[in-house]
Amino acid sequence: MANPVNPPRGMRDFLPADKSRREHALSVIRGVYRSHGFDEIETPVVEDYARLHAGLGGDNEKLSFSILKRGITPEALAAAAEQGDVETLADLGLRFDLTVPLTRYYATHRAELPPVFRAIQIAPVWRAERPQKGRYRQFVQADIDIIGEPGLLAEVELVTATSQALAELGLAGCVIRVNDRRILFGLLAHCGFAPETHDRALITVDKLDKIGVSGVVEELRGIDADAAERMGEVLQGVEPALAGEGIPLTRDAIAAALPAGAAEDGVANLAALGEALAGALPAGVELRFDPTLVRGMGYYTGTIFEVAHPGSGSSVGGGGRYDGMVGRFLGQDVPAVGFSIGFERVVDLITLPEQEGPEAIALVHDAEVPFAELVALKRELVGRGHRVRLEKRQKNMKTLLARVAAEGFTRFANVRPGIAGADELELRELAG
Template structure:
């Protein structure tokens, strides 16, 4: 009889055994790719000092931090008669010294700044851990979710960008998910703002053009107009951004628009280098130059990446990143450059689920269920389970003697691949019966052939 259901906090989730198997399948592929390219695993605490977290994500980000109430006498030092007059953020600072990890980037920067003298240079790390944000829960947006980051710091080499493109191709290739990698460069965006006559309006320009994939060109035009861009300049920019073209044509158009602009020309040079060496690396995944791509503009300084699924049913971003300079400057270590990307594990999971790309064998968590039909069969059941475990099969003996039907129903609910039946009748015949739970077919196996025919080993049971 089921008890009353107890809800989990909003924005948090339980994961069923099947969901855990699917998540592990996904994460194992991602982690294997990271390791293949020489990245080392790093883990940081779930909780950081608020002084580490605040001021790193802007005012809106600070509002989304999960603050942890001080332990013990958390009201010590607080003027209780003035609590009602305090602004929430002021009170929060007095009650809370720590907060839950908001992302993996700031803890990574802290770790690098603290350990720079002992780390190998360049330092290649990956990190797969949950983060927490006090966001408003909605479909596809959670308060606790997993991030999978891979970064290299301490080198300016563009070979690192090419390496990240190869990691993206290998991960999604192994998952069977068709994607396109969009590529841009922050220097190109800065150059465009300069040639349009508004170098001081880089941020509003990029905020507007980054919406082209989600809204109409006319809406973007209106936003640029409101930001102070002249009509003729807006028309020139939108013509560049909305014209369907291949990479050569897009780069040619950018050449013309950015001619004589040192920053823009440097960005184009870097883009061409990355594309050329991606070709040398035999990257077959579509890589498309996208001048409107402007993610992470506040800290990216070079290449910018975004990966989108090639599906009308699920055409969303599942991965992104870019090059950054001085990420560790916020912790007193200046001049450390690097590049990294982050895989959105939850979105990738949703894409695999929607497009039915998870392997079918993940549905089963049990290779063999040995039915428990009589105490006389206990020694044989235990020996068969031992044989199965030695061959790395998942196998269990049903714990209680009960009706065969009930045990087979359990095997079906567990999606077991095979049920091994051994009762008084089978013992008398010196055999066991193996039932394929997928199709219902079954066959008898003599006891002296069990090890070889069922578990693929010799010698057989005596």
């Protein structure tokens, strides 16, 4: 028997029902974001190799797909690979996220954009992941970003828009975990970690959900044993609250979860965010402070977010403030903050609503019905706003009708020669 023909590892085909689910989710997300005043943009799927490897993408840069320059010979490829000199081979690469392209886009078009630019990007990205459940080499990201607003209003707008999108997708039980990078660095300094070790230490703290407090402390001992013990005490102090109802985003609750005097700027920022969002989120979405939230991207400079849902073992969204990225292209600082819904994880959690709008009708016709009559019937029904499909009659009608019902058709009609118009059709309900 021939081997099945599959798509490349880490990439997927989508059957009609799956595609319908995805398009429904995209429509909801896009509609909510537009209603909140964001404008959709589009960028190329490729960017310059140097830009994709400029240190803006964190660890994702290591997972980027590079595109060979034209005319590279097998001999040149082998020689460059042996020397590890990729830049002599590639001048372009597939985008691994939508943030790096956005910063380039803003730098290119800044003169044509408003002072505060609210962007929607919903598009596929590519990473050379090791394929596994929930991790793919091609996947869709759904991002909103605000560039040019330095104040807390940007974070407020992002959280309210994202929370409404999650609610309208039907994802009850979402928790938006919030932290501030300044709090993280303040905690590290309080525990005694030297500034030059902070990035290494945060990589370890970010593993807390996988290796637990004891595992984090053990790894941190390799950086500074005394500081590791003090960090362990902090983590043990907040662990019960994080495992329970979480820590409310209020000044008193945030201060109680942290050592006295740690990262006052970050505490004030999050307390103000919690106050601004009090009572503003839809039912089914909660806001919580998590002092252990790191987010892997090194470009975050302030507030960071991550969305948890009980139906997913991984986050279903995240983002944060990245004030330094745009300035890398413009030579001057430009404030920026973004929030991304993890589309591939979200789409697996939602259920499609009952079909609304135009009715979907299957015209089951005999083989001898003239094509002109079929076309005329279909044109008339489509003109009335219906979705119409022609299906040739089969011996096993039960199987045919079950299939078209599963594909979203709600009624059917038998078509025989001589039907003069759609009003003569006897439309019957299809069992769902």
